[in-house]
Amino acid sequence: MNLDACTALITGASSGFGAEFVRQLAPRAKCLVLAARRRDRLEALAAEVAREGLAVHCLAVDLGDEADTERFLGEVKVLGVGIDVLINNAGLGDHGLFEASEWPRVKAMVDVNVKALTRVTHALLPPMVARGRGAILNVSSIASLLPLPQMAVYGATKAYVTSLSEALRAELRGTGVSVTALCPGPVDTEFAAAAERAGSTGAQLAPEYFKISAAQVVGEGLDALEDDRARVIPGWLVFLTMTLTALVPFFIVRFALNRRGRGYAGH
Template sequence: MTRRLPTATHPSTALVTGASSGIGAELAAALAARGCDVVLVARRRDRLDALARRLSGLGVRAHALPCDLTDEAARRELPAAVADLGLEVSILCNGAGVGAAGDFVTVPEEHRTAVLRLNVEATVDLCGRFVPPMVRRGSGAVLTVCSLLSFLPMPRMATYAASKAALLSFTEALHAELRPHGVAVTALCPGTVPTEFMDLAGLGPQVGRMPAWALDDARRVAERGLDALARNRRVVVPSALYRASAASARVLPHAALLGLLRRGSPFPARWPGATAAEARDAGALPVP
């Protein structure tokens, strides 16, 4: 299986989405350190350019391709843009993702939709664009960043958890389909990682109160994900604490879990952009 990731004799090109920060940036850096050319995708061009400059210093080719992945037309142009660079994607890392915390009724429509468009639609679409050539070549690899919340429905993160559950299901099925075709597929399921994601999702204060031992490190998560991909592991949860949580979520009855999660939710009752009055008007209610 290691032949699917870059070696000195089999250099590869990885397209990494979400490469402007957090886990995606660490995936790109780890791939470059393993000798892989990288194509960096996200919206913030300045971040991608800076990372590309840094990774070029490792002796690989590193290119920024800024793209809003919620824009279907922009996604459609990516394969041609990669070909124009003279590169062929042999590793696809789906790292881009957003979340929105708060009772479902308090989250504005555009945020709910963005979660689904980016986390699910864009990931499935990019697989549709970059996997068929891998199958034709008989080699390739796909790493999709899912989540601990892929394993359990989560009140106050309902849409995000649903998006990540869909991604896990998709990725596991793809793993089975593509294995005979020489394409490795792995779902990387981190727990809580202190990245910009948390602030954007409105979870900064919650993360700030968590003990260090309960947090995953973005670099370590990326390394674990790539090691698992090299072995074509179907699913990897990169820390012992969260592996235990994922295993519990798989076996415990959801009826009991949901009650506990609703009453002891670590997430805020209202989307952080909503005032208390707006949340009340939207129908958010205190937990009885």
Template sequence: MDHNNKYALITGASSGIGYELAKRFAKEGYNLIIVGRNHDALRDRANEFKHFGINVITLAKNLFNTEDAYSLYADLKQSNISPEILVNDAGQGLYGKFQDTEIHREIDMVNLNIASVLILTKLFLKDRLPQNSGKILNLASIASKAPGPWQSVYHGTKAFILSWSEAIREELKDTGITVTALLPGPTDTDFFNKADMNRSKIMEDKENFSTPEEVAEDGFRALMNGDDKIISGLRNKLTVAMSNLASDSMAAYRMNEMQKPADEA
């Protein structure tokens, strides 16, 4: 299918779920704007995606810095490009007890997981509301559904993303613009490494992690259907159902047991 001049803007597109989503849009004939921190990684991905016969724009931006979110859109305006689809995939976690973790890394995480997402979405909406069309996919997580000892700030950021996504979806319901939240569970990406989570008990279950391709496929379909949210994977649907039945303190206890260091288990 050829979408001619339609662009999908994807943050965190050089690896993991973001990369798989970018590839999925490329296969569908969408032109891509791919965003990441590493110039070389983006160039390599662009060369790969161009084999689908599409145009690929690379923007090296550090979305830990909210100014880069504004400049990203300024760059697109200069090129007269208004993406039809926005995928807010870039995000990071941090493992450890809150009393011990590095506050600057947590503030960076809040900027990346929340502030830059708000900025990009606000600018996308300003662009798309006059067109009465557009689709937004926000990466939440099953972490959004329960308190997360050992990942308290990450779980908090994802709870924010889910609540906010559902709120603006309602606000936008008569505009032709849809908002979809994607809730993966543990996925076999570099997330755990970047979050310093390799000593977490959860890593003992690595063979049951989802693949990024599976999560991307679920997200892509839900976005195209205009669904409000999708929990990716049967096992994760059961996890969320269980945490919905439990009190918050019981959900936090269970999460603590799952996530504490293996040597403390």
């Protein structure tokens, strides 16, 4: 999939990876559709990347709300721009013990990370298949590759995203539509602050040397999309760590997970 002159829809475009996807696609795309709740952020970003020959549409939507998601999909249809690149990036996390989690946050994770991603893909995929051209980049996480105590639901939602991506990729073979799962490690965006619970001490989730920039994550994600790769783990150290971990027998991994258990907490 060549991204030149593409028409891309990016969810969660108001900050972090989403805003960076917009910045990196803007010099090449023909049309960008930006979606998130914070319309002011989307409009500021649209003004920042504006150039002749690029159309940018800002659509405010709460992807945690089923009715609002349907309204948003109707707006996308009315735009009639022919989305050929879908970047399912909107998402949120939560740190801490499951038993102490707040239900609205847990529900929002499932609704945005799983339900809305599935619904948006379900709505935008058929026209891509009909045109015989398209690419979907699902922003998952390394948390999808390993159960994560104290991020249990978040990791489970991302396991869904990676699994869905791999299965759809196989289903779509030969249709001209590709699916890629982007599995980043920890990156400084607004994600950690949004995932923090009230009263949390803001514990570091990962050492600084393990972190890479949002720009690198997005650059490697877009390269993987263009190269039609199934999965990408950006950053060589993160890639190496996850690749080696995958080789460890699961009973040993489980031993390490049990040791972490209730011991680590951002609260």
